[in-house]
Amino acid sequence: DAMVIQNPRYQVTQFGKPVTLSCSQTLNHNVMYWYQQKSSQAPKLLFHYYDKDFNNEADTPDNFQSRRPNTSFCFLDIRSPGLGDAAMYLCATSRDSGGSYEQYFGPGTRLTVT
Amino acid sequence: GQNIDQPTEMTATEGAIVQINCTYQTSGFNGLFWYQQHAGEAPTFLSYNVLDGLEEKGRFSSFLSRSKGYSYLLLKELQMKDSASYLCAAMDSNYQLIWGAGTKLIIKP
Numbered sequence: 001d002a003m004v005i006q007n008p009r010y011q012v013t014q015f016g017k018p019v020t021l022s023c024s025q026t027l028n029h030n031v032m033y034w035y036q037q038k039s040s041q042a043p044k045l046l047f048h049y050y051d052k053d054f055n056n057e058a059d060t061p062d063n064f065q066s067r068r069p070n071t072s073f074c075f076l077d078i079r080s081p082g083l084g085d086a087a088m089y090l091c092a093t094s095r096d097s098g099g100s101y102e103q104y105f106g107p108g109t110r111l112t113v114t
Numbered sequence: 115g116q117n118i119d120q121p122t123e124m125t126a127t128e129g130a131i132v133q134i135n136c137t138y139q140t141s142g143f144n145g146l147f148w149y150q151q152h153a154g155e156a157p158t159f160l161s162y163n164v165l166d167g168l169e170e171k172g173r174f175s176s177f178l179s180r181s182k183g184y185s186y187l188l189l190k191e192l193q194m195k196d197s198a199s200y201l202c203a204a205m206d207s208n209y210q211l212i213w214g215a216g217t218k219l220i221i222k223p
Contacts, residue, residue, distance in 0.1 A: 040218070042213035042216065043213050044213075090157075101162070103147075103211065104159070107155065110154070
């Protein structure tokens, strides 16, 4: 089945220790998104890729970086995690064509910062 | 500014009907989405409305009024598994989703 995969599902890191979250998709969608979601809050868009074009949200901290080496994979790097970065990180994809804008989400990575 | 408003929490009884309302203000508009999110899981797509009116899909229906900036999600024949958060999201002129914080729906036997 075509899907969005995120690894790991749960990640524990220490304060200030860099961490990388990964996302892969078999949907061949050209747009990929990274969201941060804290409990009982709306998902917050961090960045998105339209094909290879990177789009950073204005209020995304510099501590967050992203890479998309190819269509299928996307990575979220948190250079120096703080306690406030503990959250669920959601990867999503969409196909920007044909009037279909539905975003397909991966299962998420729950990040704990100790 | 861009904004989505929806109730924080609702309670309903198994087998009943519940309507979850959403109002939105966006820069431009390219449609309204409803997603279901169970605790600790990712959102899953329920519906997309871009034209005024009611879209029915099994037990779930979604309504849109563009002139009023208003949508609702109607859930019929409620089941315990429908206990979840329901997220309303409006797509702006840049095709970006503006998300609400979600409505936590509690189903009681």
